Amino acid sequence: MDKKEKSFESRMKESLKFVGSRMDESMKVPGDFADKVWGRIGEPNPSLASRLRRLLLSGKGLAAACACAVILVAVIFINKIYKPGIITAGKPASRENIAMNQGSSGNAVKEKQAVIAQGKYAEITVPQPTRQTSGNENNQKPPALAAINPAVNNQQAEPNQAKAMNAALNSRANAAAVNTGNKQVSSAGMQKQTPDNDVKSNTETPSGVSFGIKNNLIHPLNGDMTELDYTAPPECNVTIKIYDRKGRLIKDIFSGSGQPGSHTEYWKGDDSNGAVVDAGIYIVYIKICSFEKEETVGVVK
Amino acid sequence: MMEEISFEEIKRLQQGEKQVFNKIIAIYQKRVTALCMKYMLNMDEAVDAAQEVFCSAYVSIKSFGFKSKFSTWLYRITVNQCINRLKSIKSRNAIIDNRHYIDDEEKREQLEFVTDGRKLSDEEMELKETGTAILRELDRFSEMDKSAIILSDMEDYSTGEIAEILDMPEGSVRSSISRTRRKLKEILEKKKGAER
Numbered sequence: 001m002d003k004k005e006k007s008f009e010s011r012m013k014e015s016l017k018f019v020g021s022r023m024d025e026s027m028k029v030p031g032d033f034a035d036k037v038w039g040r041i042g043e044p045n046p047s048l049a050s051r052l053r054r055l056l057l058s059g060k061g062l063a064a065a066c067a068c069a070v071i072l073v074a075v076i077f078i079n080k081i082y083k084p085g086i087i088t089a090g091k092p093a094s095r096e097n098i099a100m101n102q103g104s105s106g107n108a109v110k111e112k113q114a115v116i117a118q119g120k121y122a123e124i125t126v127p128q129p130t131r132q133t134s135g136n137e138n139n140q141k142p143p144a145l146a147a148i149n150p151a152v153n154n155q156q157a158e159p160n161q162a163k164a165m166n167a168a169l170n171s172r173a174n175a176a177a178v179n180t181g182n183k184q185v186s187s188a189g190m191q192k193q194t195p196d197n198d199v200k201s202n203t204e205t206p207s208g209v210s211f212g213i214k215n216n217l218i219h220p221l222n223g224d225m226t227e228l229d230y231t232a233p234p235e236c237n238v239t240i241k242i243y244d245r246k247g248r249l250i251k252d253i254f255s256g257s258g259q260p261g262s263h264t265e266y267w268k269g270d271d272s273n274g275a276v277v278d279a280g281i282y283i284v285y286i287k288i289c290s291f292e293k294e295e296t297v298g299v300v301k
Numbered sequence: 302m303m304e305e306i307s308f309e310e311i312k313r314l315q316q317g318e319k320q321v322f323n324k325i326i327a328i329y330q331k332r333v334t335a336l337c338m339k340y341m342l343n344m345d346e347a348v349d350a351a352q353e354v355f356c357s358a359y360v361s362i363k364s365f366g367f368k369s370k371f372s373t374w375l376y377r378i379t380v381n382q383c384i385n386r387l388k389s390i391k392s393r394n395a396i397i398d399n400r401h402y403i404d405d406e407e408k409r410e411q412l413e414f415v416t417d418g419r420k421l422s423d424e425e426m427e428l429k430e431t432g433t434a435i436l437r438e439l440d441r442f443s444e445m446d447k448s449a450i451i452l453s454d455m456e457d458y459s460t461g462e463i464a465e466i467l468d469m470p471e472g473s474v475r476s477s478i479s480r481t482r483r484k485l486k487e488i489l490e491k492k493k494g495a496e497r
Contacts, residue, residue, distance in 0.1 A: 008486050013454045019432030024335045034326045046319040260444030277366040
């Protein structure tokens with residue numbers, strides 16, 4: 001082999017090496033290379049990523065993903081927005097239902113627990129509210145009506161009534177959590193007990209005004225009635241009215257300047273004509289001097 | 302040092318652990334496709350051939366006897382796959398219009414990617430011109446001669462490794478390489494003379 005031939009050989013090698021290295025550098029293997037190989041083999045790609053991709057692309061996978069998303073949204077809705085279960089299916093709340101609500105909204109939930117818990121008597125101390133009323137009280141819609149869930153309209157069957165009441169009571173508790181950040185719940189109040197369905201909340205102001213409601217779920221046809229206890233100071237106007245969920249006045253229980261001291265009024269689930277009201281949620285609105293308060297009462301038939 | 306799949310993993314694949322094959326694809330897909338590219342001189346054809354190579358490797362993995370490196374065994378499949386493809390392309394084109402399977406113009410276009418849009422120096426330009434001219438001419442040689450040159454000059458394999466991949470004696474590989482180079486020199490010099 002002469003020198004010239006050797007130099008050609010090395011030149012040729014160098015040229016092919018250069019072209020080869022440029023080919024290698026510019027080589028771009030497609031991302032789905034492995035999948036296509038498995039496709040040619042006729043078997044699914046066993047890699048986890050590939051399996052997930054196939055599952056998502058298939059109808060079943062998509063349906064499963066949608067179902068998971070719906071469940072997730074439902075769980076978030078139940079835990080963060082709806083907060084179920086003070087009264088279920090016409091029965092007072094179970095301890096489990098109450099426990100579900102414990103982590104949600106601080107004082108409001110504690111209040112809800114205390115008021116609604118089965119057979120328990122609760123005493124809640126509320127500071128003097130700063131809100132003042134104005135205008136004709138008879139035509140005024142109690143503020144709490146706005147807090148009632150509109151979804152509870154037209155409840156006929158007893159379980160539905162219970163659900164509606166549940167929602168309304170929840171709304172009340174939630175509204176309380178928003179509006180009265182400085183509300184305090186007496187832990188001692190949890191110790192006194194009353195019979196089934198006898199629920200009493202006693203609200204007292206620093207000026208000696210107090211208001212309590214007992215039995216807020218009544219069956220008028222069975223003779224149940226809601227007991228409304230209040231204490232009024234001297235020279236003080238007292239108003240106790242019942243409104244329906246749309247803000248219509250159902251019955252004026254008491255209006256005027258009452259005698260100072262403790263009093264008890266009853267509502268038998270009737271309207272101003274003495275007829276038994278429809279089943280549903282009703283608002284007890286009480287104003288003693290400048291203190292005003294709304295409580296929710298459920299009527300079942 | 303190029304990454305190699307271990308014999309242990311190949312044994313697991315032979316026993317049915319299919320995930321191992323994904324590792325094989327990940328390690329060798331670029332090398333196999335690049336080798337196919339040097340034969341096919343067309344990216345789509347190269348990728349297609351490489352996928353077929355892995356398909357064949359999977360089907361015949363149980364026949365791997367651990368006597369050589371896995372890469373050598375895989376490259377043997379690759380070379381055979383490319384040779385068979387080129388043969389079938391050549392015969393197909395021969396039936397259609399009796400022309401050489403890809404004309405020079407077409408091949409020139411396909412080899413343009415070699416510059417990859419980068420401006421080459423004069424020396425690099427000359428290397429590219431000579432290299433692409435050799436590749437074009439290599440198509441006129443037998444598949445074994447072409448394979449020996451590609452594996453030796455472009456892939457940097459030793460004569461022993463080439464002999465193993467091509468499944469032929471080392472002496473035959475050596476003589477094939479020197480014979481092909483000599484012929485290539487003659488052809489290129491003739492072409493240069495004709496251009497002048």
